[in-house]
Amino acid sequence: MTSFSTLLYKELLRFWKVSVQTVAAPVLTALLYLVVFAQALEDRVRVFDGIAYADFLVPGLVMMSVLQNAFANSSSSLVQSKITGNIVFILLAPITYLEFFGAYVLASVVRGLAVGAGVLAVSVWFVELRLQAPLWALAFALLGAALLGALGLVAGILSDKIDQMAAFQNFVIMPLTFLSGVFYSIRSLPELWQTLSHANPFFYMIDGFRYGFFGVSDFAPAASLAVVGASLIAVSWITLMLLRSGYKLRH
Amino acid sequence: MRACSRYRQRLEDSGRRLKAIEVTNVEKRYGALQALDGVSLAVEKGEFFGLLGPNGAGKTTLINVIAGLVRADAGSASVMGADVSADYRRARRMLGVVPQELVFDPFFTVRETLQLQSGYFGIRANDAWIDEVMVHLDLTAKADVNMRALSGGMKRRVLVAQALVHKPPVIVLDEPTAGVDVELRQGLWQFVRRLNRDGHTIVLTTHYLEEAELHCSRIAMLKAGRIAALDSTRNLLGTFSGLELRLRVDRESLPEPFPGHIVSSDRSFFVVKLQDYRELEDALARLREAGVGIHEMELQPPDLEEVFMRLTGRGAGA
Numbered sequence: 085m086t087s088f089s090t091l092l093y094k095e096l097l098r099f100w101k102v103s104v105q106t107v108a109a110p111v112l113t114a115l116l117y118l119v120v121f122a123q124a125l126e127d128r129v130r131v132f133d134g135i136a137y138a139d140f141l142v143p144g145l146v147m148m149s150v151l152q153n154a155f156a157n158s159s160s161s162l163v164q165s166k167i168t169g170n171i172v173f174i175l176l177a178p179i180t181y182l183e184f185f186g187a188y189v190l191a192s193v194v195r196g197l198a199v200g201a202g203v204l205a206v207s208v209w210f211v212e213l214r215l216q217a218p219l220w221a222l223a224f225a226l227l228g229a230a231l232l233g234a235l236g237l238v239a240g241i242l243s244d245k246i247d248q249m250a251a252f253q254n255f256v257i258m259p260l261t262f263l264s265g266v267f268y269s270i271r272s273l274p275e276l277w278q279t280l281s282h283a284n285p286f287f288y289m290i291d292g293f294r295y296g297f298f299g300v301s302d303f304a305p306a307a308s309l310a311v312v313g314a315s316l317i318a319v320s321w322i323t324l325m326l327l328r329s330g331y332k333l334r335h
Numbered sequence: 336m337r338a339c340s341r342y343r344q345r346l347e348d349s350g351r352r353l354k355a356i357e358v359t360n361v362e363k364r365y366g367a368l369q370a371l372d373g374v375s376l377a378v379e380k381g382e383f384f385g386l387l388g389p390n391g392a393g394k395t396t397l398i399n400v401i402a403g404l405v406r407a408d409a410g411s412a413s414v415m416g417a418d419v420s421a422d423y424r425r426a427r428r429m430l431g432v433v434p435q436e437l438v439f440d441p442f443f444t445v446r447e448t449l450q451l452q453s454g455y456f457g458i459r460a461n462d463a464w465i466d467e468v469m470v471h472l473d474l475t476a477k478a479d480v481n482m483r484a485l486s487g488g489m490k491r492r493v494l495v496a497q498a499l500v501h502k503p504p505v506i507v508l509d510e511p512t513a514g515v516d517v518e519l520r521q522g523l524w525q526f527v528r529r530l531n532r533d534g535h536t537i538v539l540t541t542h543y544l545e546e547a548e549l550h551c552s553r554i555a556m557l558k559a560g561r562i563a564a565l566d567s568t569r570n571l572l573g574t575f576s577g578l579e580l581r582l583r584v585d586r587e588s589l590p591e592p593f594p595g596h597i598v599s600s601d602r603s604f605f606v607v608k609l610q611d612y613r614e615l616e617d618a619l620a621r622l623r624e625a626g627v628g629i630h631e632m633e634l635q636p637p638d639l640e641e642v643f644m645r646l647t648g649r650g651a652g653a
Contacts, residue, residue: 090451
């Protein structure tokens with residue numbers, strides 16, 4: 085237990101020591117999206133009935149920040165440790181693969197939620213927040229962050245270089261988050277793109293999270309939660325198998 | 336009563352059989368490279384053991400197998416009786432490894448690094464021992480300095496301290512003095528010898544043969560993933576090497592027959608190869624007997640370097 089809590093503490097301390105870069109910077113980025121998109125698209129994009137575009141946009145941006153930062157935390161921590169070689173200190177210790185997994189994923193969840201809370205806090209200056217079903221929002225934020233934290237571990241295990249990890253981030257995570265309905269309701273899309281959006285697991289996370297705010301969503305929240313939960317279990321299982329085999333960690 | 340003493344005898348026997356490190360037929364292949372090709376060796380408890388060999392001989396791979404950083408393709412390894420894969424948690428608690436590379440986590444100070452490392456090994460309040468280790472390694476003044484700001488030598492000391500936070504009975508030092516200045520090297524050896532006197536088993540890999548010669552009681556030499564020699568340092572030196580006697584005398588020939596083998600002579604200067612110190616005594620007696628006066632005399636003691644060169648086939652005379 086001490087091994088696990090120490091590794092968790094180390095992962096938290098790692099991002100907290102550079103919180104300007106790991107928390108403040110992503111909050112600013114989200115704020116810029118909010119200001120620019122809300123201004124430019126306010127009258128052009130039609131979303132849910134009776135909900136202003138800026139109001140609609142905020143939960144999407146919050147969740148996008150949660151997901152991207154959860155992913156960034158575990159993936160960059162692991163890749164940096166592999167490149168600098170200090171991963172050896174963890175590999176030499178009597179830490180089980182479950183403890184390893186738990187510590188990295190939980191730290192990712194904390195970072196994701198910290199950034200998400202930051203984005204939410206600054207949005208209050210621009211929009212009036214409604215939280216119709218906060219527990220739904222929290223459930224989606226937790227599961228989504230855990231899923232991305234686990235995906236970050238997979239990317240970290242597979243990558244030997246920073247640019248491989250960056251490719252994973254830029255060519256997989258970014259497109260999936262951008263095309264998940266952060267900036268629009270998928271009902272406004274042509275039918276083909278609506279269908280494709282349903283194959284994107286990020287869509288369910290964003291849509292379900294948004295339900296927590298407005299009590300309205302494109303997809304039934306319970307079904308979305310089931311999709312996210314199933315994805316989390318599948319990705320966690322893959323990650324645990326990789327960790328147990330020592331793939332690309334214990335050569 | 337008899338049963339009791341028999342039981343005690345058996346306990347002692349099993350205690351004696353329990354090796355600090357035991358490696359059995361370990362094989363490891365990286366693509367076309369057979370890094371370890373059936374290596375077996377045992378390190379007794381309390382030994383100061385040397386693992387020598389040229390670059391690429393498999394020293395670090397072998398250490399990494401013992402540390403669980405590398406998974407062997409075949410064979411087994413154990414630390415204090417704990418198998419490194421089946422019982423990896425116990426095996427890792429028994430082992431402290433000082434890695435060869437100068438690695439560190441740039442996010443933390445020296446003290447944080449050591450506290451974290453203690454925690455990884457399941458030890459909470461460890462500050463008394465951490466302070467003691469820092470004193471011995473001269474790190475106290477740097478305790479709250481970020482790792483990034485330390486010199487290479489200081490980083491090396493922190494690596495040693497990290498390997499010791501959980502008081503492991505077996506300590507492995509992989510090239511601990513590579514790129515380390517003389518002063519630190521001496522301090523480090525003093526500390527490691529103290530640990531050895533206190534009962535820790537030490538395993539050392541090094542390129543500096545004089546270090547192995549000075550500290551290790553037993554040595555394994557690796558060559559191309561195999562053990563080329565495994566014996567006490569004294570036996571290795573005795574088997575493969577001898578003394579070299581350099582003499583300048585008051586005449587241009589040595590009395591016949593002269594012990595040993597005269598390698599070269601230049602008027603009154605002679606280089607004589609002797610097997611051991613007994614032959615040296617014979618040689619000196621022979622000179623006295625014949626009334627030969629000695630102007631200059633120099634003795635080259637047995638040298639592990641020579642053993643090493645011959646075994647690894649890199650010496651001129653190999």
